[in-house]
Amino acid sequence: MDQALFTANNVWMLVATVLVFIMHLGFSALEAGFVQKKNVVNILFKNAMIIAIGLLTYFICGFNLMYPGMNEGGFFGFAGFGIAMPADNLAAYAEGNFGIYADGGYTYWTDFIFQAMFAATAATIVSGAVAERIKLESFLLFSAIFVAISYPITGMWKWGAGWLDAAGFYDFAGSTLVHAVGGSAALAAVILLGARKGKYQSNGSIKPIPGHSMPLAAIGVFLLWFGWYGFNGGSVLSADPVGVSLVFVTTSLAAAAGAVTSFIASYALFKSHDLSMVLNGVLGGLVGITAGADLMTPLAAVLIGGVAGVIIPFSVVFFDRIKIDDPVGATSVHLVCGIWGTLAVGIFGSKAGLGQLWIQLYGTLAVCAFSFIFAFALMYILKVTIGIRVSEEEELKGLDVAEHDMNAYSESVEQSAYQLSVK
Amino acid sequence: MDQALFTANNVWMLVATVLVFIMHLGFSALEAGFVQKKNVVNILFKNAMIIAIGLLTYFICGFNLMYPGMNEGGFFGFAGFGIAMPADNLAAYAEGNFGIYADGGYTYWTDFIFQAMFAATAATIVSGAVAERIKLESFLLFSAIFVAISYPITGMWKWGAGWLDAAGFYDFAGSTLVHAVGGSAALAAVILLGARKGKYQSNGSIKPIPGHSMPLAAIGVFLLWFGWYGFNGGSVLSADPVGVSLVFVTTSLAAAAGAVTSFIASYALFKSHDLSMVLNGVLGGLVGITAGADLMTPLAAVLIGGVAGVIIPFSVVFFDRIKIDDPVGATSVHLVCGIWGTLAVGIFGSKAGLGQLWIQLYGTLAVCAFSFIFAFALMYILKVTIGIRVSEEEELKGLDVAEHDMNAYSESVEQSAYQLSVK
Amino acid sequence: MDQALFTANNVWMLVATVLVFIMHLGFSALEAGFVQKKNVVNILFKNAMIIAIGLLTYFICGFNLMYPGMNEGGFFGFAGFGIAMPADNLAAYAEGNFGIYADGGYTYWTDFIFQAMFAATAATIVSGAVAERIKLESFLLFSAIFVAISYPITGMWKWGAGWLDAAGFYDFAGSTLVHAVGGSAALAAVILLGARKGKYQSNGSIKPIPGHSMPLAAIGVFLLWFGWYGFNGGSVLSADPVGVSLVFVTTSLAAAAGAVTSFIASYALFKSHDLSMVLNGVLGGLVGITAGADLMTPLAAVLIGGVAGVIIPFSVVFFDRIKIDDPVGATSVHLVCGIWGTLAVGIFGSKAGLGQLWIQLYGTLAVCAFSFIFAFALMYILKVTIGIRVSEEEELKGLDVAEHDMNAYSESVEQSAYQLSVK
Numbered sequence A, B, C: 001m002d003q004a005l006f007t008a009n010n011v012w013m014l015v016a017t018v019l020v021f022i023m024h025l026g027f028s029a030l031e032a033g034f035v036q037k038k039n040v041v042n043i044l045f046k047n048a049m050i051i052a053i054g055l056l057t058y059f060i061c062g063f064n065l066m067y068p069g070m071n072e073g074g075f076f077g078f079a080g081f082g083i084a085m086p087a088d089n090l091a092a093y094a095e096g097n098f099g100i101y102a103d104g105g106y107t108y109w110t111d112f113i114f115q116a117m118f119a120a121t122a123a124t125i126v127s128g129a130v131a132e133r134i135k136l137e138s139f140l141l142f143s144a145i146f147v148a149i150s151y152p153i154t155g156m157w158k159w160g161a162g163w164l165d166a167a168g169f170y171d172f173a174g175s176t177l178v179h180a181v182g183g184s185a186a187l188a189a190v191i192l193l194g195a196r197k198g199k200y201q202s203n204g205s206i207k208p209i210p211g212h213s214m215p216l217a218a219i220g221v222f223l224l225w226f227g228w229y230g231f232n233g234g235s236v237l238s239a240d241p242v243g244v245s246l247v248f249v250t251t252s253l254a255a256a257a258g259a260v261t262s263f264i265a266s267y268a269l270f271k272s273h274d275l276s277m278v279l280n281g282v283l284g285g286l287v288g289i290t291a292g293a294d295l296m297t298p299l300a301a302v303l304i305g306g307v308a309g310v311i312i313p314f315s316v317v318f319f320d321r322i323k324i325d326d327p328v329g330a331t332s333v334h335l336v337c338g339i340w341g342t343l344a345v346g347i348f349g350s351k352a353g354l355g356q357l358w359i360q361l362y363g364t365l366a367v368c369a370f371s372f373i374f375a376f377a378l379m380y381i382l383k384v385t386i387g388i389r390v391s392e393e394e395e396l397k398g399l400d401v402a403e404h405d406m407n408a409y410s411e412s413v414e415q416s417a418y419q420l421s422v423k
Helices: A003-034 A037-066 A087-094 A108-129 A136-158 A175-193 A214-236 A241-270 A275-290 A298-321 A330-347 A354-384 A392-397 A399-404 A415-422 B003-034 B037-066 B087-094 B108-129 B136-158 B175-193 B214-236 B241-270 B275-290 B298-321 B330-347 B354-384 B392-397 B399-404 B415-422 C003-034 C037-066 C087-094 C108-129 C136-158 C175-193 C214-236 C241-270 C275-290 C298-321 C330-344 C354-384 C392-397 C399-404 C415-422
Strands: none
Touching: A003 A037, A003 A108, A003 A214, A003 B003, A003 C003, A003 C214, A003 C241, A037 A108, A037 A136, A037 A399, A037 C214, A037 C241, A037 C275, A037 C298, A087 C241, A108 A136, A108 A175, A108 A214, A108 A330, A108 C241, A136 A175, A136 A354, A175 A275, A175 A330, A175 A354, A214 A241, A214 A275, A214 B003, A214 B037, A241 A275, A241 A298, A241 B003, A241 B037, A241 B087, A241 B108, A275 A298, A275 A330, A275 B037, A298 A330, A298 B037, A330 A354, A392 A399, B003 B037, B003 B108, B003 B214, B003 C003, B037 B108, B037 B136, B037 B399, B108 B136, B108 B175, B108 B214, B108 B330, B136 B175, B136 B354, B175 B275, B175 B330, B175 B354, B214 B241, B214 B275, B214 C003, B214 C037, B241 B275, B241 B298, B241 C003, B241 C037, B241 C087, B241 C108, B275 B298, B275 B330, B275 C037, B298 B330, B298 C037, B330 B354, B392 B399, C003 C037, C003 C108, C003 C214, C037 C108, C037 C136, C037 C399, C108 C136, C108 C175, C108 C214, C108 C330, C136 C175, C136 C354, C175 C275, C175 C330, C175 C354, C214 C241, C214 C275, C241 C275, C241 C298, C275 C298, C275 C330, C298 C330, C330 C354, C392 C399
16 A cells, blocks of 8 residues: 555545535525424534534543444453543654555545444434423434444444354345434434424424425535535545546445435325425435445446435425424434335445345344434433423424524614614 | 556546536526525526536536547447446556556546536526526526536537647636537527516616525625635646645635726726625736646736736626626626636747637637527427426516425514514 | 656545535534525625635735745745746646645645635635624625735744744744634734624623524534634645644544533533524634644644643633624634634644743734734724725615615515415
């Protein structure tokens, strides 16, 4: 491994890290756009704290829990608190031995920060689903513990060379290990939390609660798509030109196909051009391609994204029918399309086959089950101790005033009087 | 070509691809900001669909139509549907022969995805100009066909080694081939579509229809500038350090000069500090430098951008005088400054000269004429078949409710009552 | 220095440049979000002009004033107007001598554009603090002169191999040279300008003037954090893998720690979950780590960012008590945390020590004093000549209407009547 190639690889991994970082703004904007005006500060606050908590907990224990693998001793492979560059690493670099760590793909520090950004996204997925009625402290505690413990354990099963890896399970960039994990936790949380007041009415009708800003939601989706080039492209774990560029092609085409088929399917279902369905169709396509972005032909990517786009409106309707109230559609996007994408590895591309399909199925179910149970238990403990839901009065007022003493949008001081005079 | 250099080149081209991608969010935000509140969902929907349709059509036929060049047989050089890495390519890479494709600048997959992002921008330019009154389906059909057929044909004339290339025409990153092409199509579409109701009144006065959100418009322009580093910087087609960094300098200075001169010129014209003029001045400077970003000294870049900035307010006034109703100023920015930038290659920089100026002139006119006629014919066919304009009632209501059954912004359920009580 | 390594280095520096560029959108959005609705166009206008003016003045004289150093002759080391690649540079590259400029880290053009983006941020810091009452022309003149002369002079003291560099002062990426410089200028400007009308009332009470859009402010902070990876990561001045990736880790952890401690400290102070404090806590952590991002362990980064996060709410309260009216908290974030970060280099990390702490202290005070005095004198001259403050009537109306004849947000034409009918 020569120095220049090592440097080019590491540059790409750092760029990918930056792109994954901005997905946190993407989630923030998407979720803020899809909630009501009275809960916007709350969702922004949660998202700003999640990236912070996610990075810190991953620093404290998550990274060492996830990556040493099950065989390197210690409790479940836990390698101790904090992070520090392995002692032999710097010396090796100094001697020009650039391949010592991660086959010359990147440094130890790059490894940590790329994976830390990834980890934090899993918790962020939950925040949209539980929006508009969860208690802030309970949510932050939940996120911190989930990212510190549950996400790294299931991550280790595959990416830490654990039992699923040994069994041949494949998940390139995390359709299961990130998205379905986050989606499972979201589902568990929503079940315990219950629907927003007034959403499902006693006469059986479902009251639409429109998001307060479509431009914010659209900004969010475009930024998520943007960041996904780092999420999937960085999962190549080097700047390998053919590898990364193929992943760019499959990721792009899956997202595009998701938009188009979601447009068509939702038009067929609702006879309307539904922007939120198209936006979630893009995300569904992206989640769907994530497990096999490196294995697919361009055409297979179009098919995988296209199926995900069709899934979206049906899944959203399904969850509403069973009274799972998810304001942003996170379970449909991340859990359902995450499972779909994981299965698709057994159907399309270079690993397709019945045996692989079977292993993909039980792998994703095992991971989802663990995540769901962990999240359910954790949320249940919070529910019976400090409580997880704001009071009815606070929910009606909105969490911005109830928990934050502020509004997301303010008129100018003296504005009202002036506005009248200019008109 | 050694592996490390090939890898570094390809990393840059992928980063450039990501930057061009985010220009689609830039266009979305800019156009959404400049339209009325009642048409915001519609413009976001169109922009989300255009990038999806653009990528898919470029995958289906655009890439193969544009790049094999006129000499490689088939109808107008068309090389067949779909994309696939050339058979000898992977083998060559495996043997360490990294220079086989694109002189080692990037892989086949990178080539496709970078060019696909480019192609989609041409259609996006149209969407702003026709905003607030075009039928959604007609627009999407128009975009798909324009990107699939017209854009690649004129693109091939120069970048596919066609007749304009042979004639010595120069257009580094597409002042003509992307921007004036999009601008010509926009002009054709606006002529057939007509002005928004009430814009040009019977007594000759022009009613201002202000955009609904200046922050959105500003976000759009900053993101477009941001993405332009990939648009121009990626057009070097490798990471050549001197080449790409010079392009960064000229691109930056032209944008900056466009802002300053547009500020001064619009102040002189309107006696006001007009934010929309400054924003369009930035874009005018960027479009202007695009044809010769690799040929100019920093000072020449300042002059080219500066002239573009002066053009903007005059051009906007001119189009309003002749009743071409373009809500976002797309024709001024992309068509007029695109032509200016193309001509500037004959005036400034290392190719300057009367002969070159002449060839730049007829090259840009030929491309604009083809694009205008193609767009006009296509839009005319749509007009006499499925129709291109919404009904007067729908226009008054706004396209968000008329075509999408939703509003861009919603108050919270129960918000109104609560708001009154806290004040 | 081989070509591939040079290319990889230069790619990273260009990516860093693009990231620093987008910080200007970050500042725009943050400041726009924190001002009143009636002053939004004004703040966007100022920020769009600052980046333009900053780039142009840096091209005209700033770059040459800052970088040749004090020893290379000319007035204060000034090397003449304009920029041009050194004559021997291209020839050396052509011969394959890639190490000739900047030790092979990047080209001359990259050097200019990266530093130009940096320079423009210093002026942007001021714009938030003086928002809502400064005259547009006075501010633009102030910015242009400050970026053209004052910023490069203090920058030269350290980065241009001047006297502070010789004395052993350390400031990796500009806690002092960019942030405290901008913060000092902001403080000087606010003192001369006075508080917004009605902010500090005669009975001693302080009237809160809430920002008009928390989503905009949050977008701004996320984009600033995003861009900071280029700001700090690019300050390595090459793509050195261990160096840049360590900087990514320390920068990330400091920002995260700033968010968490600011959350806790502001909750302790105000008994509320204050979003603006968390957002400023992120920025405080980022400013704090900037001086020593390359010297710290991950744990030291957490501590430095954590202290900065605690500083934020106390500093904001302090400045309000002494009637320094800073609508966005720029003095707390950039001046106070900038000084803290500079001192932290003497407390933590590989340069820690009493001697170093002392030199850090007098270095930062010298730079702050120069910047404050320069800014104060310049603003004073503007005050007694063309005036720096809008009239009371204009302030009440808002600068958008008073200086720009437009509103940041507009209802649709005919919207009002229609809105009533659909409800």
